[in-house]
Amino acid sequence: MEFFRRNKTVFVVVAAVFLLIIAIITSGYRMRPNFLDSTVGEALVPAQRSFNNFADWLFGLPAYLQNVGELYEENEHLRSMLAEAVAENTRLRLLADEAEGLAELLAMQNRYARHPMTAARVVAAVSNNWFDAFTIDRGTNHGVERNMPVLAQGGLVGRVILSGNNYARVVSFLNIDEASAVSVRSIRTGEYGIIRGDIRLMPYGLVRMDYIDLGAQITIGDELVTSNLGDIFPPGISVGTVQEVRTDIGGLFLYAIISPSVNFRSIDTVQIITETFGGHLTDEGLLEED
16 A cells, blocks of 8 residues: 555556546547547647648648749749830830821921921920020031021921031020011911010910001911011911900000910920021020020
């Protein structure tokens, strides 16, 4: 008895293990689990389930990592293809815009076929005001001289005021200097006026037409072209369209707000009529401003 009392703990452990073994062996022969079965099952099943899930994840990890790598490579390939497509689309759009601009210039050259012309690109803007003055890449080596008319897509731009060997300075009729004024007439009514830049209208890309008789029939929508009264520009070049007609402060004349035929926000190519028409304007003020 003394032996059993001294080794009680050992016997308890051995008995527990023995009972566990018996429960496992006999579990297949009972329809219902006993207390020991339930206790062991409650403890082991969740652990076994977690172990199985971990094993499944561990064995599937190499395939998962391989898929991630393949997806990353595919994503990078697609990103590269997208960048190339965007670049190609931009290039094609620029080519289309350039082709459209060249087609417009060709049409304008055909329209004014009676005048010799040469094309030029705008290389620098002299000011920040709607291309009221800019530099082109043609000069005396290309037959470009001072006072030659300059056209762009839509119609009249202005004239050359300075010409070097391989460049020229152009001033548009948006410029507020008096020397930039253009004599025009209405195609519909034949009535005359003078178009000039206006500092209040320039931010909106508009100009002013002055010296319109009070009884004139000019109205909104009338197209204006260069008249035969000027000595700088040949007659018949489109200049702009009437947007509004008003009476001046003195009440002696009408004046009109004009939208130019040329988009002065984005001039990139021009046509120079390579002949002059007898005009000898003084440009000292324009040149000093530059």
